[in-house]
Amino acid sequence: MVPEKSKGALPDILETGKNELEIVDFRLYEDREEGVYEWIFGVNVAKVREVLRMPEITKIPNMPPEVEGMAEIRGKLIPVISLARWMGIHEPPERKKFLLHLEFLRENVGVIVHDAKRIRRITWKDIKKAPETLNQKMGGRITGVVDTEDGLLIILDFEGILHDIGLLKVFHEAEAYEQAEKTKVSKTILIAEDSPVARRIVKDILETAGHKVILAEDGLEAWNLLNDYLKKAKQEGKAITDYIQLVITDIEMPNMDGLTLTKKIKETVGLMGLPVVVNTTLSDDSNRQRAFRVNADGFIVKFDAEELLEMVNSLAVKGEGS
Numbered sequence: 069m070v071p072e073k074s075k076g077a078l079p080d081i082l083e084t085g086k087n088e089l090e091i092v093d094f095r096l097y098e099d100r101e102e103g104v105y106e107w108i109f110g111v112n113v114a115k116v117r118e119v120l121r122m123p124e125i126t127k128i129p130n131m132p133p134e135v136e137g138m139a140e141i142r143g144k145l146i147p148v149i150s151l152a153r154w155m156g157i158h159e160p161p162e163r164k165k166f167l168l169h170l171e172f173l174r175e176n177v178g179v180i181v182h183d184a185k186r187i188r189r190i191t192w193k194d195i196k197k198a199p200e201t202l203n204q205k206m207g208g209r210i211t212g213v214v215d216t217e218d219g220l221l222i223i224l225d226f227e228g229i230l231h232d233i234g235l236l237k238v239f240h241e242a243e244a245y246e247q248a249e250k251t252k253v254s255k256t257i258l259i260a261e262d263s264p265v266a267r268r269i270v271k272d273i274l275e276t277a278g279h280k281v282i283l284a285e286d287g288l289e290a291w292n293l294l295n296d297y298l299k300k301a302k303q304e305g306k307a308i309t310d311y312i313q314l315v316i317t318d319i320e321m322p323n324m325d326g327l328t329l330t331k332k333i334k335e336t337v338g339l340m341g342l343p344v345v346v347n348t349t350l351s352d353d354s355n356r357q358r359a360f361r362v363n364a365d366g367f368i369v370k371f372d373a374e375e376l377l378e379m380v381n382s383l384a385v386k387g388e389g390s
Contacts, residue, residue, distance in 0.1 A: 070364070087192045089190060089192065090190075091187070091303075092110065092153065092184055093187070093221060094109050094185065095109070095183040096157075096159075097159065097163055098157040099219045108219050109181075110188065111224065112350070113203070114352065115170045115171060115226070115349070116170060117171050118169045119167070119168055120166060121167070123141065124139065125139050126138050132234050133153060134150055134373070135156045135235075136148045136150045143186070144176055146177060148178035148179075149177060151181065154229060154233065161225075164183075165243075166181050166182070171365070172349035172351060173232075173369065174237075183325075190214060191293075192321065193323060195214055195323070198210040198212060203358075209224055209225045225262075225265070227266050232261035239371065239374070240372055240374035243380060244277065245276055248276070248278060253279075256315040257274055257312070257313065258279075258316070259282070259320045260285075260326060261273075261285070261317070262290070262320070268348065269371050270376070271283065273371075282354070286324060287321045287328060287329035288324040290306060290317065290323060290324075290329055291329055291333075296316075296322060298338050298339060308338055310343060312340075313384040313385050315333065315342060315343070316345045320350075334362065344365055345365060346359040346366070347365035348367075351369045355367075364383075365383050
């Protein structure tokens, strides 16, 4: 079983901006007519507080059906999600269970799994787009897949899963829009975000506040877009900030992660003056430090609308569209 890790600890071998990550490989077993099927899943080790034997769970009325109940972990009551129930699969009877204790989006959540095998070190380039039929089966909640010696490992979009269950929170929306009415500024902002749910939430917050948004589904797409704009800027004798005033990037993305994207922007002549905000589910201090080591201009944890708009107003440089 994967050992407990201390809060905020990240493996020393992961160098910031090297497009690498470590994931906890965990399993879920499905009882089928032809036998037991083993699902192979992965989650970023930075989200995993610990792996526990199943604690006592207290049933709570009026909770979503996917929520098994609440469990007391280290003095905190946290919701416990049945991943099998969310997937709509039948678990084998008497199968031993464990609890993945996750911390992200300012929340602590327990996820019931059948086994936690190991920690895998991979690069974001190893992560490929999921086959469409598989992604549809998972409700579009797959970040990507990785070929392993055991079979296809699926990295789940836990932001999307929390959204489906009704546990995803967006903070201070009313205050944010009230402040936006007073400032009356408009910026063009590039968002690099692989989660469809997160992309829509950030886009809606920014557009409701009057900003223009350019979307990229991962760091590589954002990098290619920036280079297209940089080429255009050189041809027209302008600066990149005449077209884009701010980049907001997630950390966890296939092909190129947000820290690598930030590092490349800050090392490229013509782009290095473009402000970059890292917007992530990973709320521990180590990820904040990693973001600033690649010279990010800001770091925020999803999803606080007021903090996001304050960051935009303080960092977005004045460009042609202002």
